[in-house]
Amino acid sequence: MMAGYLVIAIDGPAASGKGTLARRLAEHFGLDHLDTGLTYRAVAKALLDAGLPLDDEAEAQKVALAVDLAKLDRDVLSTHEVGEAASRIAVMPSVRRALVEKQREFARRAPGAVLDGRDIGTVVCPDADVKLYITATAPVRADRRWREILAGGGQAEYADILADVERRDARDMSRTDSPLKPAPDAHLLDTSEMDIETAFLTARAFVEKELARRSKA
Ligand code: C5P
DSSP, X not given: OOOSSEEEEEEOOTTSSHHHHHHHHHHHHTOEEEETHHHHHHHHHHHHHTTOOTTOHHHHHHHHHTOOGGGOOHHHHOSHHHHHHHHHHTTOHHHXXXXXXXXXXXXXXXXXXXEEESSIIIIIOTTOSEEEEEEOOHHHXXXXXXXXXXXXXXXXXXXXXXXXXXXXXXXXXXXXXXXXOOOTTOEEEEOTTOOHHHHHHHHHHHHHHHHHHHHHO
Protein backbone atom coordinates (compact mmCIF):
# COMPACT_ATOMS: atom_id res chain seq x y z
CA MET A 1 0.00 0.00 0.00
CA MET A 2 1.45 3.40 -1.02
CA ALA A 3 0.83 6.11 1.50
CA GLY A 4 2.21 9.20 -0.26
CA TYR A 5 5.23 10.98 1.24
CA LEU A 6 5.34 9.92 4.84
CA VAL A 7 8.02 9.75 7.51
CA ILE A 8 7.63 7.42 10.49
CA ALA A 9 10.10 7.84 13.37
CA ILE A 10 10.60 4.89 15.72
CA ASP A 11 12.75 5.10 18.83
CA GLY A 12 13.41 2.83 21.74
CA PRO A 13 16.06 0.90 23.65
CA ALA A 14 17.89 -2.22 22.46
CA ALA A 15 15.71 -5.30 21.87
CA SER A 16 12.46 -3.39 22.32
CA GLY A 17 11.14 -4.82 19.05
CA LYS A 18 11.45 -1.52 17.18
CA GLY A 19 13.46 -2.99 14.30
CA THR A 20 10.90 -5.68 13.45
CA LEU A 21 8.14 -3.15 13.79
CA ALA A 22 9.93 -0.68 11.52
CA ARG A 23 10.44 -3.31 8.81
CA ARG A 24 6.82 -4.40 8.91
CA LEU A 25 5.48 -0.85 8.80
CA ALA A 26 7.78 0.03 5.88
CA GLU A 27 6.62 -3.02 3.96
CA HIS A 28 2.96 -2.35 4.70
CA PHE A 29 3.01 1.33 3.73
CA GLY A 30 5.44 0.98 0.78
CA LEU A 31 8.19 3.04 2.41
CA ASP A 32 11.96 2.68 2.54
CA HIS A 33 13.47 1.62 5.85
CA LEU A 34 16.67 2.68 7.58
CA ASP A 35 17.90 1.05 10.77
CA THR A 36 20.05 3.96 11.97
CA GLY A 37 21.75 1.72 14.54
CA LEU A 38 23.58 0.16 11.60
CA THR A 39 25.19 3.51 10.77
CA TYR A 40 26.73 3.75 14.27
CA ARG A 41 27.68 0.08 14.05
CA ALA A 42 29.39 0.64 10.67
CA VAL A 43 31.61 3.33 12.21
CA ALA A 44 32.46 1.12 15.19
CA LYS A 45 33.22 -1.90 12.98
CA ALA A 46 35.52 0.11 10.70
CA LEU A 47 37.48 1.39 13.73
CA LEU A 48 37.71 -2.08 15.26
CA ASP A 49 38.84 -3.60 11.93
CA ALA A 50 41.51 -0.93 11.52
CA GLY A 51 42.72 -1.48 15.08
CA LEU A 52 41.96 2.15 15.92
CA PRO A 53 40.94 3.25 19.44
CA LEU A 54 37.25 3.85 20.11
CA ASP A 55 37.88 7.12 21.91
CA ASP A 56 39.55 9.08 19.10
CA GLU A 57 36.77 11.41 17.98
CA ALA A 58 38.65 12.91 14.99
CA GLU A 59 39.28 9.43 13.55
CA ALA A 60 35.71 8.31 14.25
CA GLN A 61 34.32 11.42 12.55
CA LYS A 62 36.39 10.72 9.42
CA VAL A 63 34.98 7.21 9.28
CA ALA A 64 31.44 8.51 9.89
CA LEU A 65 31.68 10.97 6.99
CA ALA A 66 32.60 8.08 4.69
CA VAL A 67 29.69 5.78 5.69
CA ASP A 68 27.68 4.66 2.67
CA LEU A 69 24.05 3.89 3.59
CA ALA A 70 23.73 1.61 0.56
CA LYS A 71 26.46 -0.66 1.86
CA LEU A 72 25.29 -1.37 5.41
CA ASP A 73 25.45 -5.13 5.91
CA ARG A 74 23.28 -6.27 8.81
CA ASP A 75 24.94 -9.69 8.95
CA VAL A 76 28.43 -8.39 9.64
CA LEU A 77 27.27 -5.49 11.82
CA SER A 78 24.88 -7.29 14.13
CA THR A 79 27.39 -8.83 16.55
CA HIS A 80 27.27 -8.02 20.21
CA GLU A 81 30.82 -6.63 20.23
CA VAL A 82 30.02 -4.17 17.44
CA GLY A 83 26.83 -3.04 19.21
CA GLU A 84 28.75 -2.34 22.39
CA ALA A 85 31.44 -0.39 20.49
CA ALA A 86 28.72 1.50 18.58
CA SER A 87 27.18 2.81 21.78
CA ARG A 88 30.60 4.14 22.80
CA ILE A 89 31.25 6.10 19.61
CA ALA A 90 27.60 7.25 19.57
CA VAL A 91 28.35 9.69 22.40
CA MET A 92 30.60 11.76 20.08
CA PRO A 93 28.85 14.89 18.75
CA SER A 94 30.84 15.10 15.49
CA VAL A 95 30.10 11.45 14.70
CA ARG A 96 26.41 12.04 15.35
CA ARG A 97 26.35 15.17 13.15
CA ALA A 98 27.89 13.30 10.22
CA LEU A 99 25.50 10.35 10.51
CA VAL A 100 22.39 12.42 11.22
CA GLU A 101 23.01 14.37 8.00
CA LYS A 102 22.98 11.13 5.99
CA GLN A 103 19.91 9.85 7.84
CA ARG A 104 18.00 13.06 7.08
CA GLU A 105 18.90 12.82 3.42
CA PHE A 106 17.52 9.28 3.40
CA ALA A 107 14.27 10.46 5.02
CA ARG A 108 13.82 13.24 2.44
CA ARG A 109 13.69 10.85 -0.51
CA ALA A 110 10.30 9.85 -1.96
CA PRO A 111 8.18 7.94 -1.04
CA GLY A 112 9.31 8.72 2.51
CA ALA A 113 10.69 6.33 5.03
CA VAL A 114 10.57 4.56 8.33
CA LEU A 115 13.67 5.27 10.41
CA ASP A 116 14.37 3.51 13.67
CA GLY A 117 16.95 4.40 16.28
CA ARG A 118 17.33 6.36 19.51
CA ASP A 119 16.94 10.01 18.44
CA ILE A 120 14.77 9.90 15.32
CA GLY A 121 11.69 11.67 16.71
CA THR A 122 13.72 14.07 18.83
CA VAL A 123 16.66 15.04 16.56
CA VAL A 124 16.84 13.39 13.12
CA CYS A 125 13.22 13.90 12.00
CA PRO A 126 11.52 16.16 14.55
CA ASP A 127 8.80 16.84 11.93
CA ALA A 128 8.04 13.16 11.29
CA ASP A 129 4.37 12.48 10.50
CA VAL A 130 4.12 9.71 13.06
CA LYS A 131 6.42 9.09 16.03
CA LEU A 132 6.50 5.91 18.04
CA TYR A 133 8.48 5.12 21.18
CA ILE A 134 8.74 1.39 21.70
CA THR A 135 9.78 0.05 25.04
CA ALA A 136 9.71 -3.08 27.23
CA THR A 137 11.21 -3.83 30.63
CA ALA A 138 14.93 -4.66 30.69
CA PRO A 139 14.34 -8.30 31.84
CA VAL A 140 11.87 -8.86 28.99
CA ARG A 141 14.28 -7.40 26.43
CA ALA A 142 17.19 -9.40 27.80
CA ASP A 143 15.08 -12.55 27.65
CA ARG A 144 14.23 -11.90 23.97
CA ARG A 145 17.85 -11.35 23.09
CA TRP A 146 18.90 -14.45 25.03
CA ARG A 147 16.34 -16.64 23.21
CA GLU A 148 17.43 -15.22 19.85
CA ILE A 149 21.04 -16.19 20.57
CA LEU A 150 20.07 -19.71 21.67
CA ALA A 151 17.77 -20.14 18.66
CA GLY A 152 20.68 -19.16 16.41
CA GLY A 153 22.80 -21.95 17.93
CA GLY A 154 24.85 -19.59 20.13
CA GLN A 155 25.53 -19.73 23.84
CA ALA A 156 25.00 -17.03 26.44
CA GLU A 157 24.13 -16.49 30.07
CA TYR A 158 20.89 -14.63 30.67
CA ALA A 159 22.47 -12.65 33.54
CA ASP A 160 25.26 -11.38 31.26
CA ILE A 161 22.76 -10.28 28.61
CA LEU A 162 20.65 -8.47 31.21
CA ALA A 163 23.75 -6.66 32.48
CA ASP A 164 24.62 -5.65 28.87
CA VAL A 165 21.12 -4.40 28.18
CA GLU A 166 21.15 -2.31 31.37
CA ARG A 167 24.60 -0.89 30.65
CA ARG A 168 23.60 0.03 27.08
CA ASP A 169 20.36 1.68 28.32
CA ALA A 170 22.29 3.72 30.87
CA ARG A 171 24.83 4.89 28.28
CA ASP A 172 22.18 5.73 25.64
CA MET A 173 19.89 7.54 28.08
CA SER A 174 22.49 9.52 29.97
CA ARG A 175 24.67 10.93 27.16
CA THR A 176 24.54 14.68 26.71
CA ASP A 177 24.14 14.70 22.94
CA SER A 178 20.79 13.27 21.77
CA PRO A 179 20.00 10.97 24.71
CA LEU A 180 17.40 8.27 24.21
CA LYS A 181 14.02 9.62 25.30
CA PRO A 182 10.52 9.80 23.85
CA ALA A 183 9.66 12.88 21.81
CA PRO A 184 6.86 14.80 23.55
CA ASP A 185 4.51 13.96 20.67
CA ALA A 186 5.45 10.25 20.38
CA HIS A 187 2.94 7.44 20.84
CA LEU A 188 4.26 5.17 23.58
CA LEU A 189 4.06 1.43 23.05
CA ASP A 190 5.13 -0.93 25.83
CA THR A 191 5.68 -4.37 24.28
CA SER A 192 6.55 -6.16 27.55
CA GLU A 193 3.35 -8.16 27.41
CA MET A 194 2.52 -7.77 23.75
CA ASP A 195 3.42 -10.05 20.85
CA ILE A 196 4.86 -8.57 17.68
CA GLU A 197 1.58 -8.94 15.76
CA THR A 198 -0.35 -6.92 18.34
CA ALA A 199 2.43 -4.31 18.42
CA PHE A 200 2.31 -4.07 14.63
CA LEU A 201 -1.49 -3.69 14.53
CA THR A 202 -1.35 -1.00 17.23
CA ALA A 203 1.40 0.93 15.44
CA ARG A 204 -0.36 0.55 12.08
CA ALA A 205 -3.51 2.03 13.60
CA PHE A 206 -1.55 5.15 14.68
CA VAL A 207 -0.28 5.59 11.11
CA GLU A 208 -3.70 5.01 9.59
CA LYS A 209 -5.17 7.63 11.89
CA GLU A 210 -2.61 10.12 10.60
CA LEU A 211 -3.39 9.22 6.98
CA ALA A 212 -7.12 9.63 7.62
CA ARG A 213 -6.50 13.02 9.22
CA ARG A 214 -4.52 14.06 6.14
CA SER A 215 -7.10 12.94 3.64
CA LYS A 216 -9.69 15.09 5.44
CA ALA A 217 -7.40 18.15 5.62
O1 C5P B 1 20.01 -0.21 17.66
P1 C5P B 1 21.41 -0.74 17.73
O2 C5P B 1 21.64 -1.71 18.83
O3 C5P B 1 21.87 -1.28 16.41
O4 C5P B 1 22.32 0.54 18.02
C1 C5P B 1 23.66 0.43 18.41
C2 C5P B 1 24.05 1.67 19.20
O5 C5P B 1 24.07 2.79 18.33
C3 C5P B 1 23.06 2.06 20.31
O6 C5P B 1 23.33 1.43 21.54
C4 C5P B 1 23.21 3.55 20.40
O7 C5P B 1 24.26 3.91 21.28
C5 C5P B 1 23.63 3.95 19.00
N1 C5P B 1 22.53 4.59 18.27
C6 C5P B 1 22.33 5.94 18.48
N2 C5P B 1 21.39 6.61 17.77
C7 C5P B 1 20.63 5.97 16.87
C8 C5P B 1 20.82 4.58 16.65
C9 C5P B 1 21.77 3.91 17.39
O8 C5P B 1 22.99 6.54 19.32
N3 C5P B 1 19.72 6.66 16.16
